[in-house]
Amino acid sequence: MNVKKRPMRYAHTDGHTDVCYSDNGKYILTCGIDGDVRIWAGLEDDDPSSQCVGEQALTVVCKNDHYYVGTDNNNVQAYSFPGSDRDGIISRFTAAVTHIAISNDGKRIVAGSSDMEIHVSNVGTSKTTVLTGHKAPILGVALDPKDKYVASSSCDGTVRVWTIDDTQTVHSWNCVPVCNAFLAAKCLGRPSWQPKTGHYLAVPHGKEIRIYERETWNKVLSFSHDQVKQDFSISAYSPCGNYLAGCTSGGDICVWNVNLHTCVMSTRHDRGYRICGLAWNPGGNGEIAYCDVMGQLGTIEDCIPSASQDNSSVTQEKTMTVDDMIHLNPIDDDDDDDNENVISLDKIKAELSQPSFFGDNDKLSHAVADDDDDVESKISGVARIAPVCDLQPPFQPSSTPVHLQHRFMVWNSVGIVRCYSTEDENSVDVEFHDTSLHHALHINNFFKHTMATLTDEVLVLACEIQDEAPSKVVCVLLNSWDGSKEWSVDLPEGEEALAIAAGKGWLAVATDTRNLRLFTVAGTQREVVSLPGPVVCVAGHRNRLLTVFHNGMGLPGDQSLGFAVFSLGSGQLQVLTAFQPLSMTPKSTLKWAGFSDEGTPFTLDSAGIIRMFSRKSFWLPLCDTQAHCKGKSDHYFVLGISEKCQNVRCVLCKGSYYPPTTPRPAVAEISLKLPMCEATTEKSVMEERFWRLQLACSTTGDMCKMGLDSFNDKDALDRSIKETVIKLFALACRSGFEYRAVEICDLMPSHHVVQLAMKYASKLGKMNLADKVAEVATRKVDEREQGFQNDQVDNIYTLRYASDMESRFLPSRSMSLEESSSTYGTKVNHLLENATNASTESESLLLAATKQKKCEAQTEIKPLMSLGQKRLNPFKKSVARVESSRGLANLDALYAQQKSDKNKCNSILEQPPPPQKTKIKQTTLSALKPADSPAVRTTAKKLPTFFEWYEKEKDALAEEFPDLSASELSRQGMKRFKGSIQSDTQVPVTNSSAESQTPVPETKKRKSEEESGLHEENPPKKTITSSSSKLMAFAFKKS
Structure with a gap:
């Protein structure tokens, strides 16, 4: 369709500019950062009337014979139209008014301010209702045609729906880029209600505009365009409700037919400036007026097809639906048993999975053809579409959003990479925690990199596709011995990097074509892996790679994510953990994924739950970060996790998910803690400590098997586990739960600890319990001997700790073993001989103790x-x-x-x-x-x-x-x-x-x-x- 785009003209000085139409559509009203309101009799009016309303005018709206302006005087001022005489103040705030919306009858006005408040004012009664809950300045407001709800967007990153009567939030979405001031916001996220009925709400969400159903707030449709590269900022329904317009921060303007779910018009700003104002002409002629951040005004005519074109297209669509589509997908005759002359379009659409039609009726009615009514003239909404879950976009772990001017590209245990993208500077700063590893770096960001990862070997940067330039990956070598400093590679045409990671001797790039490309740190290309779904994030540690991807469509509100762990050691790629689902909290999104310092996969979701993928291949929660936050809007930004120290390194973010770059935030530590029932009781505290130490001991044991020097750490964990389980046994004995005490003996790590428990029970005079414990000890000895016979390799490995355990509990016996082992020639024979002697001694301990109890007369030897x-x-x-x-x-x-x-x-x-x-x-x-x-x-x-x-x-x-x-x-x-x-x-x-x-x-x-x-x-x-x-x-x- 050919549209008529009129040349833009100067309206106000550089800065935020807003625009609206008069009720009859003959006049255009604009306001700007210069504090003036101008009334234009068309775009070609060379002498508009002007009225100074303050130092800054941020928003204007016109209804009937008045127009209302929000200024930096912190109030909503009413003026007569077209005379521009002052007619009173509608509402007062403590900061500048940023946006105004008005009802169809002009009796109710909604205004948002930088003081984070929303006022709903009745013009006739001067009664004002205050809505509070946003944590940042208000960006936009929209009033429900039925005067029941108010939709608002804010710099805190949310779009909320409020009820006017009880001033409560009924639903919210995190879909707006976070910022700290109204004038610094690049994306306004302004919603729009469907006219007359308000049955649907349009909300900008990234590179698409989503349609949500009233009351249920489920997503039913989304509109996007292939040529759009920036986020949508403003959405606006046409006066008839059949079309939806949206503009982006990159200067794109699109119009869709909401009935046919098709794009009817798309254009772009000549210079790519951000659109900050958009309005439909209420006359229904398909004209749109818009303003940019440079203070210029423009219009687009014929944005919608003419009436004849529209009717013919709808008629053709309905004719196709009734006549032709039945032959493509025949419908069962049972559907029309009640009336043979009735044609139900919603049944046909449901069979053919066609898009929904959004009409003006509040109810989704059926189109019925009879002798008096033409089927082609009664088109209304038909079959409902099942709610669609919003897929989480890809992100880099330990990074802040891309739209921020000053952001962290990555913050990990090696260093910090910051990105500065302002009008004056575009650079990347790298700071190392250990300056002996490498000096700080300052890199000019010519390629506009948005992703980064840092290890002790390389700094990897990646950028998205920009205009005609392909997506590029740059690798900066930190410790190269041949003098080379960096290398780069361009991804194939049409393929864009979405996530990157690096480890020991390798780096990985995940792309939008679901490819996982592997490289060596010197630039040699390795395997290319096809992921089963769109990537969410990737993370690396030594020779291991964690990938998280979408595993399909989840339940409403849930994310269905999957993960896999790869091993890249010895130049070969192997799958350590097959592709399987990722555990998450209901109605949450993934906020962080990575490895601990010891190499165990961990995740953090938006609910604040940190989960660990154990060595036995299952996920378990290890920490609730929200329990450590004082405010509901506070969150923790995870930097790393240490299983050895049993804590999480993180940054507290007040009122946000992400920390600011300046001043540099302080790093805090949160202790890992399993979510036990009755967590404050002595029993639960010791149980939680026991199982948490078991997980750490398992990790440390695997590190020892890999040749890492962690024997001292494992010994310390073994001692802590033995102390904790003995305390649990003593608590059960003192509480009189002997059956529980025997169960605890089954959890004891070795028969030596069981012997201590047996002695403790004997001292308390619980002979029946001591006999039961002796049986457990006998069984553990038998299991230990059987284990030695079946697996000599594990025996040799575990005997590193056997001597320490025996010296701790049986020092004299351990010395005798050392003396007897000196007669053997090889080290392996020495270890096996010690193991055999230790198992024999353990068995003799139990037999002697049993004989003492049976023969009390002989115990006085x-x-x-x-x-x-x-x-x-x-x-x-x-x-x-x-x-x-x-x-x-x-x-x-x-x-x-x-x-x-x-x-x-x-x-x-x-x-x-x-x-x-x-x-x-x-x-x-x-x-x-x-x-x-x-x-x-x-x-x-x-x-x-x-x-x-x-x-x-x-x-x-x-x-x-x-x-x-x-x-x-x-x-x-x-x-x-x-x-x-x-x-x-x-x-x-x-x-x-x-x-x-x-x-x-x-x-x-x-x-x-x-x-x-x-x-x-x-x-x-x-x-x-x-x-x-x-x-x-x-x-x-x-x-």
């Missing part, structure tokens, strides 16, 4: 109690220190004795029957550690254990050695028991081992015949040999 009380070598005497002072005098003899002991141990290990091998190990450990408690002594399956043997031989030993103490008597019994075991197994030995063992029975025979005085001399010699053997072994290793 004094040697065993004294051994249990002294864990740290009770047989060590002061004489040993004097003897050890002789030091290296007997190194040759000691070396020979150590060699014989090694040969003896090797000969024992070569025994083929497994039970005998186990017995030998138990005997060796008992010989090295006679000071262990009775619960630590090992048992055998076929041969009697020392515990059973000592019970039988105790009286005989006491008669044979009446002068020995309880500890010395048990020590003498241990020697006898070792001798009997060795004779029963009949282990073949070499000459050297036989010679080394020869003095042992002689010593026993001499002790059986001599008095206790000789007995006191021999034990120190044995102690000397033990300590000196250690010294000799150390000297041998060093040589």
